[in-house]
Amino acid sequence: MKPGDVIQFSTRALWGYPTRTLLMILAMAIGVASVILLTALGEGARRFVTNEFTSLGTYLLIVLPGRSETTGGPPPLLGETPRDLTLEDALSLTRSSAIRRMAPITVGSAPVSWKHRDREVSILGSTADLFEIRHLSMAQGRFIPAGDPTRGLAVCVMGYKVKTELFGNQSPLGGWVRIGDRRFRVIGVLAKKGQSLGLDMGDVVVVPVASAQALFNTSALFRILVQANGRDAVPKAKKAILSTIRQRHEGEDDVTVITQDALLSTFDRILVAMTLSVAGIAAISLSVAGILIMNVMLIAVSQRTSEIGLLKALGAPGAHILGLFLAESAILSLIGAGFGLILAFLGNWGLAHAFPSFPITAPIWALGAAVLVALLTGLVFGVLPARRAARLDPVQALSRR
Amino acid sequence: MIQLADIERIFQVGDETVRALSNVNLTVHQGEYVSIMGPSGSGKSTLLNVMGLLDRPDKGIYSLEDLDTTELTDDQQASVRCHKIGFVFQFFHLVPRLTSAENVELPMILAGVDPAERKTRVQAALSSLGLRDRAKHRPDQLSGGQRQRVAIARATIMQPDIVLADEPTGNLDRTSGIEVIQILEDLNNKGMTLIMVTHDPNLSKRASRKVQLVDGKISSDTGGS
Incomplete structure (x- = not known):
């Protein structure tokens, strides 16, 4: 069987049951669109925070009075009041070459x-x-x-x-x-x-x-x-600040230096994790769509028992039948994914209009991944019905009307 | 040439074992016209299915053109069905969503025949069966006789050596039944082996060789070796 014929035959078969096909495409489209939109929201949040940080200034370090480190060491027994940061402390910092x-x-x-x-x-x-x-x-x-x-x-x-x-x-x-x-x-x-x-x-x-x-x-x-x-001078500047202040504060490390990069990368990590987990939640809806495809394809196989028997009688080996039904699932998934992309773009556009200050854009990898996952879902969940079709006994399939 | 030797087919129905075919020996030469008769449950259809490679016998040897088919894999059997055997069924088994032309085209699609060649062959087949103006009709827009003619066109489009017909007129009125039989006999006259299962004695009489089955055994055979 030629690949073109497989696609044509499967498409015709899908058109034979329009309601069923449209419902499955809808389920797939919603799955794909939600993956893309939620990823876009997560990515938007990440960009939003990144923008906030860069608007703070570049290569920035923030010196705070008092130690507020949460790692290591027992808490001080005697409540020691940190020395204030003074204007003289600040002025002494400018002597370091790492500080502009x-x-x-x-x-x-x-x-x-x-x-x-x-x-x-x-x-x-x-x-x-x-x-x-x-x-x-x-x-x-x-x-x-x-x-x-x-x-x-x-x-x-x-x-x-x-x-x-x-x-x-x-x-x-x-x-x-x-x-x-x-x-x-x-x-x-x-x-x-x-x-x-x-x-x-x-x-x-x-x-x-x-x-x-x-x-x-x-x-x-x-x-x-x-x-x-x-950028390279940031760690050096941090060291310089700590040592200068320590000298001026009689050997006490009583300031905290926050680098912008450290803050940014922490937020970045958190937000990437958030984006991924949100995308994962959306992927569940994709797998729901996959299960729907499996169910409906199973129904299709039993509805088309005599057709499958006939194809076997006409000389189609099991592999052909498997291919035909897998092609149907794959076509469904791809069309669903296509509509999902359109839906996602519309949603994206709507959100961008509703919240112009929020930089919402779906990352390219999310588009590709959503379509790929949709196709994979269709194929994986299509295997069971397709195998059932391929294994059908032609004699029994044909004896039924 | 079809050679069945000691064919046995056993079905398990609940606790009972049913011998649908036992000890069947039958040789059919190329171009013969054989009718298979018998009461229901005598194994007619099973015999036809075994000959059509849709069913595997539990015992015995079935050679088709000196090829032992019991040794073939499923895919090889499918290929034999595709190129050497045509089926005509009582219930036509046309694909409802496809037009007549597409139904006839189906075996060639499965065999991977070139699209351009497919179109001309479909046209020729439909014309020769008087279905030229029905090419774009779907099965539900055709009469029973027309459906069976489409089915015959489909069964013969790959130019098989053997046509197996299972009650081809069982669902037709007399006139279209006769029409269908005449078409099948025409094909037989052109050299195709025609093996037809029927329970209509009038139809059976037309065959040059009549095989009677009772309880999975051949009880009489007018031709034979």
Whole structure:
């Protein structure tokens, strides 16, 4: 028998029972579409998190006061208060060659008022380098000028949202706002930028770090952002930070350094695992479709007993019959997979429209894998009915009407 | 030439063993016209199935053109069925979803004949049986006689040496029954061996050789060796 004839014969056989065939194609299509869509969602989540991290800045290390390592060692018996991170600690870090930039950060909350308008806003105390490290951009004016970080200039840069709420459509540049009990001159407005890891850069006011420390009456830093001199320099920078701080803190390792890569790769691993497990759940629906195919093919074999007997009488060996029924399952699976792909694309498109900020795209491997798994399911679950057909006794098959 | 020697076929029905065929010896030469008669349950159909290689005898030797068929594998038997034997059934056994032409084409598809050649052969076969205008009809659009003619066209499309007919007129009215028999006899006149199972004595009379089966044994044989 020629391959073309096998395909034609099987297709004709499928067309002979349209309802049955359409139902099976539907089941297969739903299976394939759910595999692709769920994988796309998982992959979208992964990309979303990756984007969030890169918007934090590149080659970033974050220095936090206090040890928060969870591995090894018993917890300290005497509650020891970690030393604060100070601006001097931060400045000493810049001496390492592995470190390109550094931005100390103090965070607090204070009322900001202009004329009669008043708002409670997060105040971010930092230096000029924050601009580069966090990839910020300006809508108007300029960022906090470089200069001696220990000197607190009375200038501030507003987030876009704060500016709109306080100044409306007027230009705030040159205006004086009151933050807490001090007055600051507005020198710039940050461009609109999405959220990054919880902190909305539109809803902050940035002031020089020394000013913020004076404002909140503290010498402690919330954290230090450090940008390493390239990807390879990240571990070196981490070491440099730890040893510098240890020297300055009388031999105590009382800071935690988080590298962006470590965070990113952890999240990446978690999200890849999530994507795979979600895809696995979806694969169950594929196997359900496979079982459906098996059931319906078994019914088809008993419905077409006399046809099978006839084919044998006409000189078809068992292998031909096996091939014919397997071809039917395979064609069903492939057509189902085709419709599944269309369904998945529609779903993808719909989701992309509903949630434009969520980067949903089905990875290519998922498309291929879904179709392959569909075909495999069809073949595996098609074997049992096909074998039953091939083994049918022609005499009995023909004696029935 | 068909040579059956000491053929035995036993069925197990529940606790009972039924000897459908026992000690059957029969030689049919190429071009003979044989009718097989007998009461129901006498083993007629089983004999036909054994000769058509659809059933294997439990004992004995069946040689077809000096080839011991009991030694053949299933696939080899299928190939013999495909090229040397044509079946005509009481219930026609046409594939309902296929047209007449496609039904006739089926054996050639199974044999892997080239599509272009298939078309011309189907056309010729249908025309010679007066079914030219029924080529695109499905079996449910045909009369009983037309269906059986399509079945005959299908049985003979591979130009077999032997046509085995199991009650070919059993489901037909008299007129179309006679028509079908005449077609089969025409084929026989052209040299095909025709072996027909029937329980109609009038049909049986037309055959040049009549074999009577009783309880799985040949009780009378008008020709023979």
